[in-house]
Amino acid sequence: MFDANGGSILTVSDVSVHFGGLLALDRVTFNVARGSRHGILGPNGAGKTTLFNVITGFVSTQAGIVRLNRNDISALSPHRRARLGLVRTFQITTLFKDLTVLENALLGALVRLGHHRNALRAARDDSQAIALAYEQLEQLHLDHLADMPVQQVSYGEQRQLEIAVSLALDPQVLLLDEPTAGLSHAETHAVIDLIRNLPQSLTVVIIEHDLEVVFQLADHLTVLHYGRRIADGLTQEVREDPVVREVYLGTD
Ligand SMILES: Nc1ncnc2c1ncn2[C@@H]1O[C@H](COP(=O)(O)OP(=O)(O)OP(=O)(O)O)[C@@H](O)[C@H]1O
Numbered sequence: 420m421f422d423a424n425g426g427s428i429l430t431v432s433d434v435s436v437h438f439g440g441l442l443a444l445d446r447v448t449f450n451v452a453r454g455s456r457h458g459i460l461g462p463n464g465a466g467k468t469t470l471f472n473v474i475t476g477f478v479s480t481q482a483g484i485v486r487l488n489r490n491d492i493s494a495l496s497p498h499r500r501a502r503l504g505l506v507r508t509f510q511i512t513t514l515f516k517d518l519t520v521l522e523n524a525l526l527g528a529l530v531r532l533g534h535h536r537n538a539l540r541a542a543r544d545d546s547q548a549i550a551l552a553y554e555q556l557e558q559l560h561l562d563h564l565a566d567m568p569v570q571q572v573s574y575g576e577q578r579q580l581e582i583a584v585s586l587a588l589d590p591q592v593l594l595l596d597e598p599t600a601g602l603s604h605a606e607t608h609a610v611i612d613l614i615r616n617l618p619q620s621l622t623v624v625i626i627e628h629d630l631e632v633v634f635q636l637a638d639h640l641t642v643l644h645y646g647r648r649i650a651d652g653l654t655q656e657v658r659e660d661p662v663v664r665e666v667y668l669g670t671d
């Protein structure tokens with residue numbers, strides 16, 4: 420499952436973030452192995468999204484270092500980090516609701532082909548960009564929705580499309596912030612299948628509230644509580660960890 424070279428693709432070392440008097444992340448350290456499915460768990464307000472914001476550059480580190488492929492990226496803009504292959508989805512969908520599913524995928528394809536997003540108008544006639552966008556939708560079994568305006572497809576399909584658009588950016592590391600939040604049981608399963616079928620070479624870091632989902636998807640877990648890392652290890656080990664069971668899993 421892991422790259423033959425082993426090692427970490429992403430490392431977070433001693434990262435702290437304050438919002439005024441609130442310590443949202445308190446010297447958090449963890450490594451993400453190349454090719455792994457790495458889950459981030461923790462109760463509401465534990466600091467999970469802040470951690471993604473720090474990794475992707477939307478919040479700057481006040482202390483600590485973020486490295487991608489051993490390079491310190493802590494000072495780079497979100498845009499530069501995305502170009503290096505660090506791509507995220509947001510907790511709330513960020514699609515262009517008035518555009519069709521294909522046009523949203525096309526925007527991702529354009530970025531991949533090095534065009535500016537303003538080029539959408541031209542891209543509607545660009546067969547290479549359209550083919551790439553279509554291919555992306557096909558791979559995720561969303562091609563039947565291509566011509567639908569995004570606002571007319573279900574919320575579950577929007578979440579899947581969001582992953583498709585992110586994939587069009589050709590990430591090395593894909594960061595998913597609660598990809599199944601607000602979804603029905605059936606929609607959740609569709610998203611789990613989609614994530615399961617992502618290429619093994621892609622590293623996926625996934626914030627997820629639903630323990631059933633995270634236990635199915637993740638081979639490795641990092642657990643946060645009040646901004647602190649309280650557990651980190653193989654999913655099976657973390658599941659059994661008495662501290663995690665007490666603060667997060669309850670009594671089961
Ligand atoms: N921009 C901000 N300004 C001030 N406080 C913030 C900001 N962003 C997050 N916080 C606070 O930092 C803490 C961690 O928030 P964060 O969103 O990272 O938690 P989370 O683990 O993602 O929670 P959830 O499960 O609810 O999504 C919370 O107490 C939150 O209110």
Ligand SMILES: [Mg+2]
Nearest residue numbers: 467468469510
């Ligand atoms: Mg969050």
